Structure formats: structure tokens, C-alpha cells
Amino acid sequence: MNRRVRFVTTDKSPARLESMKLKQKCQIERPEPGVLTYRKGFTEYRFPIYEEDREVVFVAWPSRQRLLLFFSMGGWTRVPLLFPMDDRERITAHVVEYLQRGGAPVRVLNRIEVEEEGLQFHPEFFECKARASEILDTAGFAWFSDYSCIDILHEEFGLEICGLREESSIEPITQAMSTAFPHWHHSCIAHKEWGCEPGWKIAIHMFPTRCGDACG
Helix, strand or coil: CCCCCCCCCCCCCHHHHHHHHHHHHCEEEEEECCEEEEEECCEEEEEEEEEECCEEEEECCCCEEEEECCCCCCCEEEECCCCCHHHHHHHHHHHHHHHHCCCCCEEEECCCCHHHCCCCCCCCHHHHHHHHHHHHHHCCCCECCCECEEEEECCCCEEEEEEECCHHHHHHHHHHHHHHCCCCCEEEEEEECCCCCCEEEEEEECCCCCCCCCCC
């Protein structure tokens, strides 16, 4: 005769109870490099995340929001991003608690508010620029002959490869850059007919553009 055995936890410590409450409230996962997803109820957010100087850096600004629509053909449907301050503070607290269980120090990176922007300058992106140059060289794309320059996008936290001669270069360069910087979730491809740095342009960055155009 088969009997069902039910296991009941006896650990009622505050940490255990808080962990159980958190699991009931939300679902946090890291499904791929550079990505953290936060799901609660019928809403899901996708955040950038990366490691720097032995710290886990959580970017408290989602790159995508989805809603579960039961009557939609696709189920989970991408919607315009809405992220009020109350949600930001609550979700950030949950994510930091989740990440701290891994034992590594956690740092939260927030986007500068519009009224505080001014002129932004991030010297650490010069290292990213040098790394991108090496990545392009390894992929077979030479400076001057295949592209004209690599610019830093200080406000959006990313890079822009300008003056690409051939349209066929777009896909391999985009793939190489996305693999090297998986926490930069936004990208844009454009073509410039005349002026400075004519040709194709690829921008890849962590924060969306402020103007709300196709880039981002």
C-alpha cells in the first residue's frame, strides 16, 4: 500500500519566514548573462545586471515590461514601460535581498533624473571603448577601413560604432558587442547619408534614450 509522506519544515526563524514571504510575493531569476527578471502577479520586468570590481551591480531601471494577458495570442505581451518610484523602491529592496543571499557585495545603480542630468562624464567607459576596439579587431573589422570611430554615450551608458562602410557588417558587429556587453539591452541602427561620419551607425547602451526615438 502506497502512502503519501508530507514533509513540514520546522525552521521558523525570521530569515526563513521572510524568505518564504518573498517567494510568495515575487519571482526573481537570472535567465541569461546580463539579465535579471522580476515577476509579480501578471507583471514582469527585465533589468540589466553585471559584475564589476567583485560587486554585483543591479541596474534599478528596467529595460522591458511585460503583462500576462490571458486573452492574447502570445500570453506575455510587451507594453510601454511604467516604473513609478514606489515600484522602484519596493522591487529594488526585494532584488537586493535576493542577490545578497549569494554572498557577494551588491551595488545599486540608478539612472540620473532629468532635472539632475547636466553634462555627464563617465571615465570608466574609455576602458569599454578600448575593449570594443579589440572585439572589432578580433572579429575582422579594422579601424578606418571598416568603420570610422567608436563614440561614448555617457548619458545612455554605452557605445556607438560610426561610419560603417558595409551593411553586411551590422549583424556580426551587433552580435559581438551584445555578447561582450550583455547588460546593455538597448540598441539602434541608423544610416547617415552625408556630413561627419557618413555610413551605418550601431549604438548599444544600457539606458534608453530620453527622446523616445527608435534608438532605445
